[in-house]
Amino acid sequence: MDFKLTEEQLMIQQAARDFAQNELLPEVIERDDAQRFPEEEVKKMGELGFLGMMVDSKYGGSGLDTLSYVLVMEELSKVDASCSVIVSVNNSLVCWGLETFGTEEQKQKYLTRLTTGESIGAFCLSEPEAGSDATSQKTTAIDKGDHYVLNGTKNWITNGSSADIYLVIAQTDIEKGHKGINALIVEKGAEGFEIGPKENKLGIRGSDTHSLIFNDVKVPKKNRIGEDGFGFKFAMKTLSGGRIGIAAQALGIAAGAYELALKYSKQRKAFGTEIANHQAIAFKLADMHTSIEAARMLVYKAAMDKDNHENYDLSGAMAKLYASKVAMDVAVEAVQIHGGNGFVKDYHVERLMRDAKITQIYEGTSEIQKIVISRSILRD
Ligand code: COS
Numbered sequence: 290m291d292f293k294l295t296e297e298q299l300m301i302q303q304a305a306r307d308f309a310q311n312e313l314l315p316e317v318i319e320r321d322d323a324q325r326f327p328e329e330e331v332k333k334m335g336e337l338g339f340l341g342m343m344v345d346s347k348y349g350g351s352g353l354d355t356l357s358y359v360l361v362m363e364e365l366s367k368v369d370a371s372c373s374v375i376v377s378v379n380n381s382l383v384c385w386g387l388e389t390f391g392t393e394e395q396k397q398k399y400l401t402r403l404t405t406g407e408s409i410g411a412f413c414l415s416e417p418e419a420g421s422d423a424t425s426q427k428t429t430a431i432d433k434g435d436h437y438v439l440n441g442t443k444n445w446i447t448n449g450s451s452a453d454i455y456l457v458i459a460q461t462d463i464e465k466g467h468k469g470i471n472a473l474i475v476e477k478g479a480e481g482f483e484i485g486p487k488e489n490k491l492g493i494r495g496s497d498t499h500s501l502i503f504n505d506v507k508v509p510k511k512n513r514i515g516e517d518g519f520g521f522k523f524a525m526k527t528l529s530g531g532r533i534g535i536a537a538q539a540l541g542i543a544a545g546a547y548e549l550a551l552k553y554s555k556q557r558k559a560f561g562t563e564i565a566n567h568q569a570i571a572f573k574l575a576d577m578h579t580s581i582e583a584a585r586m587l588v589y590k591a592a593m594d595k596d597n598h599e600n601y602d603l604s605g606a607m608a609k610l611y612a613s614k615v616a617m618d619v620a621v622e623a624v625q626i627h628g629g630n631g632f633v634k635d636y637h638v639e640r641l642m643r644d645a646k647i648t649q650i651y652e653g654t655s656e657i658q659k660i661v662i663s664r665s666i667l668r669d
Contacts, residue, residue: 292589294360301357305364308337313369320371320495321640324487326451327372327495334372335406340379344388348396349404355592359537366541367548370644371495373541377534378447379403383410383456386527390515399454399474411452413443413501414524421657424467424521428503430459437461437473437513439506449499450484453477456514457503458524470520474512481506492643529602530595531652536588536608539616539648543584546623546641547577553627570626577619584612603665610658613648620645
């Protein structure tokens with residue numbers, strides 16, 4: 290494994306770092322407080338090419354590798370995980386899925402808008418009773434010849450109200466189980482498509498999370514992704530890549546919290562010296578640094594597996610499982626190192642701690658990652 294970054298990757302990393310510091314940091318606390326979607330910031334990320342990073346330039350994408358995408362995710366997440374989840378969903382779950390499995394017509398119509406930020410995408414798999422158990426889809430897409438009729442409810446959808454293009458997973462033929470599931474492209478404004486109220490969340494409060502309700506929504510058949518019955522495999526394959534993005538988000542949250550704690554520990558004095566000089570704090574920093582470095586190796590390895598066209602189901606699941614635990618542990622320790630100040634919003638670490646939690650839940654909980662990992666090692 291050679292993790293020496295190329296000149297181009299270093300430039301992209303620096304661009305993301307500068308953007309996060311100059312554009313995201315100034316109002317991140319206010320956006321979190323008010324649960325305000327970062328509309329202007331998303332536009333700018335579109336201009337910088339962060340929204341269609343791995344997409345071919347013929348569809349307006351940046352044509353970069355997964356490792357570059359991971360570097361951007363890491364830098365954005367150090368400062369604002371609400372922004373980085375928008376980037377992750379748009380890149381990994383929506384653009385990648387459409388580019389890899391969509392028809393040329395779908396790519397021309399939808400992908401070109403998603404890569405520039407003119408439109409944002411949402412990935413709609415979870416339901417009130419189908420989160421981890423993703424084959425138990427209750428939303429139906431009944432085949433009516435040249436179109437499907439979509440009925441049901443989706444839950445916890447990132448970009449729920451700000452997206453324009455929704456990839457919706459639904460059951461067409463219940464008899465066929467997961468082989469009777471389809472993935473459909475639904476546009477905002479379709480008759481019968483309602484956006485439910487916004488969730489009031491613990492973390493990533495700047496991203497908008499909604500339930501979505503479909504009441505007899507007509508979806509043309511040309512909006513189906515892949516062959517009839519490909520929807521569940523589409524969701525699984527797409528989520529495998531999505532997990533690398535979320536692992537990178539977790540890595541960034543951990544690294545961001547660590548950097549703040551390191552800086553603080555060199556400034557704050559107690560018992561006549563900077564607190565970093567106390568072994569109680571220095572050892573915490575040592576543990577944080579070590580676990581972040583280990584997480585980084587797993588995340589970069591998973592990205593490289595994808596770039597090298599190796600199977601990345603296992604490496605992506607391991608990266609997400611481990612990096613999300615590191616994010617949670619490191620963020621809690623960063624708050625501890627900050628003491629009373631850590632409990633106050635101005636110091637940013639309490640937000641990072643709240644944001645870290647979701648990385649152990651979405652795009653497959655830690656328990657689901659353990660299912661994926663254990664099945665893989667027991668099969669091989
Ligand atoms: N790539 C391609 N196909 C995959 C796959 C992958 N990564 N993972 C599973 N599949 C296929 C299987 O090969 C199987 O197809 P066949 O019957 O043709 O062999 C099919 O999908 C069903 O798989 P399986 O039998 O393993 O299904 P399970 O119900 O046991 O569930 C898990 C598998 C738990 C891994 C799956 O339901 C899952 O990932 N759940 C979490 C979903 C999730 O991330 N939710 C969060 C929502 S997005 S925020």
